[in-house]
Amino acid sequence: MIKNKEKSVIIIPCYNEAENIDKLIPLIFRYEKNADILIVDDSSKDNTKEVIKKLQQKYSNKIFTTNRTGERSFALSYVDGFKWALSKDYDFIFQMDGDFSHHPKYLPVLLEQMKDYDLVIGSRYCAKKISTEDWSSRRLVFSLLANFYARVITGLPVSDVTGGFKCFRRNVLEVINLNKIYSKGFAVQIEINFLVYKLGFKIGEVPIIFYGRKYGESKISFKKIIEGLWIPIKKQIEK
Numbered sequence: 001m002i003k004n005k006e007k008s009v010i011i012i013p014c015y016n017e018a019e020n021i022d023k024l025i026p027l028i029f030r031y032e033k034n035a036d037i038l039i040v041d042d043s044s045k046d047n048t049k050e051v052i053k054k055l056q057q058k059y060s061n062k063i064f065t066t067n068r069t070g071e072r073s074f075a076l077s078y079v080d081g082f083k084w085a086l087s088k089d090y091d092f093i094f095q096m097d098g099d100f101s102h103h104p105k106y107l108p109v110l111l112e113q114m115k116d117y118d119l120v121i122g123s124r125y126c127a128k129k130i131s132t133e134d135w136s137s138r139r140l141v142f143s144l145l146a147n148f149y150a151r152v153i154t155g156l157p158v159s160d161v162t163g164g165f166k167c168f169r170r171n172v173l174e175v176i177n178l179n180k181i182y183s184k185g186f187a188v189q190i191e192i193n194f195l196v197y198k199l200g201f202k203i204g205e206v207p208i209i210f211y212g213r214k215y216g217e218s219k220i221s222f223k224k225i226i227e228g229l230w231i232p233i234k235k236q237i238e239k
Helices: 018-033 049-056 074-086 106-115 137-154 172-177 187-200 222-238
Strands: 006-012 036-041 064-065 093-094 119-123 167-168 203-207
Touching: 006 018, 006 074, 018 036, 018 106, 036 049, 036 074, 049 064, 064 074, 074 093, 074 119, 074 172, 074 187, 093 106, 093 172, 106 119, 106 167, 106 203, 119 187, 137 187, 167 172, 187 203
Parallel strands: 006 036, 006 093, 036 064, 119 203
Antiparallel strands: 093 167, 119 167
């Protein structure tokens, strides 16, 4: 059972997500009032920083931010966020996208399942039906094939190995060597899941509906897709 005094933080990486962040943060606090939020800004070029400052004024002592410089990296944004969370006294560490792909209504659902697991993944594919909205058939087919490929190569016993809506127990991230994360892009989801699995932690899944991006442009590139295909093979070689 989750104790009332246990603390949670929600890590949100963002790059040029001002319009989404402005609407997402109030929705998060509607569903998970007690959690803190860390926004990892990957050197945004829009007015994301100004939006965050206004939100910090509204939600005093609940919203924090780190600003990355140098090479842009989705994976390193999460790594930096995890390191920041581990430097504090949080018991549970969430990660979620900042583009409304992950609806905040699932935050309490993931947290409730932490009584039985060390990592809980919000899954698009663990229910009897595929749970996505506003996706093209091409994107859905590619996602399903990528998940099948990654599961076969790594042996991960989860249906959605590339999903990015997660909740970790603190001790899971404490034993992972975050400085040795290889991925730069979205393949970090596969890599960290694999590390958690190989360390013997319990992984659970809860069904969610994954929504297409609400505002702005997708950050997925051909280079990141190729990396995603290579990571499962690399992790198997290193076993």
